[in-house]
Amino acid sequence: MSNDITENTGPVVEDDETFDNSHVLDPAATQDSQETISAEIKDIHDSASGETQPRVNFPPYRSSLLRHPTKDMHHTDPETIELWSPAFGHRDVHTLESDLTVQGNGEPLGERMVVRGRVLDGDGRPVRNQLVEIWQANASGRYVHKRDQHPAPLDPNFTGVGRTITDDKGFYEFTTIKPAPYPWKNHHNAWRPAHIHFSLFGTDFTQRMITQMYFPGDPLFSLDPIYQSITDQKARDRLVATYDHNVSTHEWNTGYYWDIVLTGSNRTWMEGDTDAH
Amino acid sequence: MRIDQNQLAAARDGSEKLVPTPGQTIGPFFGYASGYENVHIPFRDGQHLVNPASPKAVRLTGTVYDGAGDPIPDAMIEIWQADENGQIPQETGSLVRDGWTFTGWGRATADNVGTYTFSTVNPGPTEEGKAPFIHVVVFARGLMNKLHTRIYLPEDTVALEKDALLSSVEADRRQTLIAEREADGTLRFDIHLQGEQETVFLQFPGIEYPVHD
Numbered sequence: 001m002s003n004d005i006t007e008n009t010g011p012v013v014e015d016d017e018t019f020d021n022s023h024v025l026d027p028a029a030t031q032d033s034q035e036t037i038s039a040e041i042k043d044i045h046d047s048a049s050g051e052t053q054p055r056v057n058f059p060p061y062r063s064s065l066l067r068h069p070t071k072d073m074h075h076t077d078p079e080t081i082e083l084w085s086p087a088f089g090h091r092d093v094h095t096l097e098s099d100l101t102v103q104g105n106g107e108p109l110g111e112r113m114v115v116r117g118r119v120l121d122g123d124g125r126p127v128r129n130q131l132v133e134i135w136q137a138n139a140s141g142r143y144v145h146k147r148d149q150h151p152a153p154l155d156p157n158f159t160g161v162g163r164t165i166t167d168d169k170g171f172y173e174f175t176t177i178k179p180a181p182y183p184w185k186n187h188h189n190a191w192r193p194a195h196i197h198f199s200l201f202g203t204d205f206t207q208r209m210i211t212q213m214y215f216p217g218d219p220l221f222s223l224d225p226i227y228q229s230i231t232d233q234k235a236r237d238r239l240v241a242t243y244d245h246n247v248s249t250h251e252w253n254t255g256y257y258w259d260i261v262l263t264g265s266n267r268t269w270m271e272g273d274t275d276a277h
Numbered sequence: 278m279r280i281d282q283n284q285l286a287a288a289r290d291g292s293e294k295l296v297p298t299p300g301q302t303i304g305p306f307f308g309y310a311s312g313y314e315n316v317h318i319p320f321r322d323g324q325h326l327v328n329p330a331s332p333k334a335v336r337l338t339g340t341v342y343d344g345a346g347d348p349i350p351d352a353m354i355e356i357w358q359a360d361e362n363g364q365i366p367q368e369t370g371s372l373v374r375d376g377w378t379f380t381g382w383g384r385a386t387a388d389n390v391g392t393y394t395f396s397t398v399n400p401g402p403t404e405e406g407k408a409p410f411i412h413v414v415v416f417a418r419g420l421m422n423k424l425h426t427r428i429y430l431p432e433d434t435v436a437l438e439k440d441a442l443l444s445s446v447e448a449d450r451r452q453t454l455i456a457e458r459e460a461d462g463t464l465r466f467d468i469h470l471q472g473e474q475e476t477v478f479l480q481f482p483g484i485e486y487p488v489h490d
């Protein structure tokens with residue numbers, strides 16, 4: 001099969017008989033009960049306070065056990081290249097890539113929604129002309145990915161991947177389909193809350209980040225060790241979009257709003273670099 | 278969440294910084310090495326900062342390992358570097374490479390045996406006498422937040438000796454930040470997320486990595 005998929009043929013899962021699936025069956029997958037996982041989460045939360053980022057060592061998320069550094073992080077100030085970010089622009093991203101509902105020959109199934117918000121730095125400066133990428137499951141909770149074994153239907157009109165460039169005020173906007181929750185193998189009957197993966201760049205490469213946006217009031221929040229790896233409720237709330245009726249449009253889409261704050265820029269800003277002040 | 282006008286005003290006048298949005302794992306479904314470059318975040322030629330056929334192309338490769346010494350097949354590595362003259366690129370076009378413009382940034386996924394490969398150039402020193410390095414950020418399923426590190430070129434031993442960051446790292450771990458140069462010019466740099474040979478990861482001001490004792 002050719003790798004050159006430039007035609008609009010819709011998502012296809014490759015039938016690759018030589019595919020080595022040994023890593024699909026995650027050695028960290030367990031048959032632990034939700035009660036076990038929830039009790040472990042509670043124990044950790046009870047002894048934590050005020051954390052702003054997830055723990056890289058979070059045993060209820062079984063795959064984190066062998067994949068987190070155990071030695072101290074090395075504190076340092078950024079130098080040279082680290083004070084800059086790669087430049088992206090309209091050469092890199094076509095305007096249509098921010099609309100995930102027009103990538104196929106027909107309309108994808110599910111709830112059409114828009115998500116909009118700003119990318120800001122710690123000083124409230126908008127991050128302009130920067131790349132924002134998203135990827136997500138479809139309205140059935142299925143990814144276009146050969147490692148996704150969830151027996152829910154693919155949508156021939158939905159790839160679940162989008163890109164955009166922030167505008168002069170730091171705003172991004174995507175039109176998409178609301179993703180569904182999906183099962184995973186961390187423990188028995190494990191389900192991820194519905195989410196959209198976001199990838200972000202700032203003005204310094206030290207601000208580079210990948211995260212997940214969630215939907216308000218998801219009943220799966222308390223059960224999910226990935227969301228709960230952030231031990232503080234205030235910090236977890238920063239990943240949850242708000243329903244915004246001003247982003248919804250008449251007879252077309254529901255709307256969500258979500259601002260993203262990157263770690264403070266380490267560069268010394270010159271007068272004229274920004275009009276935020 | 279929404280940053281309201283009061284928070285924004287306080288951040289802009291410097292009275293209270295905005296708290297950064299937490300990171301989350303990249304998860305398993307960000308893409309894989311072949312076939313889907315146009316529908317996942319790994320993109321066509323993401324790993325080719327320069328055409329591998331170019332006479333100046335350098336292969337940068339290595340394996341990502343977990344704490345048991347097993348390769349990690351679902352990691353994504355990005356590099357960001359100066360060009361061979363030490364200039365910091367500010368050209369667009371990384372996602373749609375034209376074959377001529379050096380943008381300094383690349384993205385590669387680990388393959389089924391945990392190996393990533395870039396085609397790039399040796400970065401030059403950004404200042405006279407400074408040890409040249411490539412900046413790296415690591416994402417993986419099972420890894421809750423991004424990890425930054427540096428790949429130093431091994432040749433300029435005088436500059437390496439003087440380098441402020443390397444000097445501040447314990448002597449027995451310094452080597453985890455320096456690539457090996459193979460006979461054909463290949464730079465080899467393995468990444469160990471955990472264990473005996475754990476790579477030194479960098480924490481820059483403004484981000485927290487909470488640790489539970």
Ligand SMILES: [Fe+2]
Pocket residue numbers: 137195197304306
């Ligand atoms: Fe996901």
